[in-house]
Amino acid sequence: MRFIEQLPETSAREAVARLAALADPIRLRLLLMIRHAPTGEICACDLPDAVGRAQPTVSHHLAVLVRAGLVVREQRGKWAWFSVAEDEAKSLDAIIGAVVR
Amino acid sequence: MRFIEQLPETSAREAVARLAALADPIRLRLLLMIRHAPTGEICACDLPDAVGRAQPTVSHHLAVLVRAGLVVREQRGKWAWFSVAEDEAKSLDAIIGAVVR
DNA sequence: CAGTCGCATTGATATCTGTCAATATGTTTG
DNA sequence: CAAACATATTGACAGATATCAATGCGACTG
Numbered sequence: 001m002r003f004i005e006q007l008p009e010t011s012a013r014e015a016v017a018r019l020a021a022l023a024d025p026i027r028l029r030l031l032l033m034i035r036h037a038p039t040g041e042i043c044a045c046d047l048p049d050a051v052g053r054a055q056p057t058v059s060h061h062l063a064v065l066v067r068a069g070l071v072v073r074e075q076r077g078k079w080a081w082f083s084v085a086e087d088e089a090k091s092l093d094a095i096i097g098a099v100v101r
Numbered sequence: 102m103r104f105i106e107q108l109p110e111t112s113a114r115e116a117v118a119r120l121a122a123l124a125d126p127i128r129l130r131l132l133l134m135i136r137h138a139p140t141g142e143i144c145a146c147d148l149p150d151a152v153g154r155a156q157p158t159v160s161h162h163l164a165v166l167v168r169a170g171l172v173v174r175e176q177r178g179k180w181a182w183f184s185v186a187e188d189e190a191k192s193l194d195a196i197i198g199a200v201v202r
Numbered sequence: 203c204a205g206t207c208g209c210a211t212t213g214a215t216a217t218c219t220g221t222c223a224a225t226a227t228g229t230t231t232g
Numbered sequence: 233c234a235a236a237c238a239t240a241t242t243g244a245c246a247g248a249t250a251t252c253a254a255t256g257c258g259a260c261t262g
Contacts, residue, residue: 056239060220094196158250179209181208
């Protein structure tokens with residue numbers, strides 16, 4: 001582990017971006033629902049009701065998670081399915097375990 | 102590990118608060134400097150120069166870290182010293198290790 | 203005890219973010 | 233292909249946040 005002062009700008013920005021993506025209650029809930037889904041993925045159609053936000057709001061939050069590279073979107077027919085990015089699963093579990101009491 | 106949907110409101114809020122405290126480039130740098138300081142603590146007097154921000158700005162960010170419970174402030178004579186909260190060190194290392202590439 | 207020094211607080215401002223209504227886009231189905 | 237449906241995008245707005253100059257407040261020091 002290097003000091004962040006020595007990290008290239010882009011790595012520091014990406015680290016903050018990942019943290020910022022998690023630092024919202026709705027996104028954290030979305031991410032945990034996806035992470036713990038029995039099949040490993042969740043249909044976007046279920047999410048607005050699940051988190052109590054309007055459809056565009058959920059879409060926005062999902063876009064943030066995808067843009068941060070934490071979540072992957074797959075269109076399957078009419079529906080969009082979201083799963084945790086494979087190479088992020090370990091990191092996410094570590095972060096969540098460290099941050100949730 | 103419980104699902105966050107089942108967590109009491111306050112725990113969810115605290116989790117997000119810890120993440121939000123880290124989700125800023127200046128605060129992340131401050132925290133890493135404190136965490137990696139040879140003596141385990143750093144004098145506030147060195148920080149504005151170290152991160153390239155004005156003194157009130159740094160004071161503000163330090164206050165955020167303290168309020169989130171990640172960092173402890175100790176007044177020693179004229180100077181204020183900051184160290185990582187003892188019970189947060191492990192969690193912080195886990196988070197930082199998972200988020201910094 | 204008056205002056206200086208270190209840091210916090212206040213106030214002002216610009217930018218960012220979460221939210222939803224309205225609308226657009228793309229997919230399925232009749 | 234037209235209608236219906238699922239999701240994304242746009243636009244608007246309120247609230248949060250990062251920043252610094254100015255100021256306040258303790259604590260040392262001469």
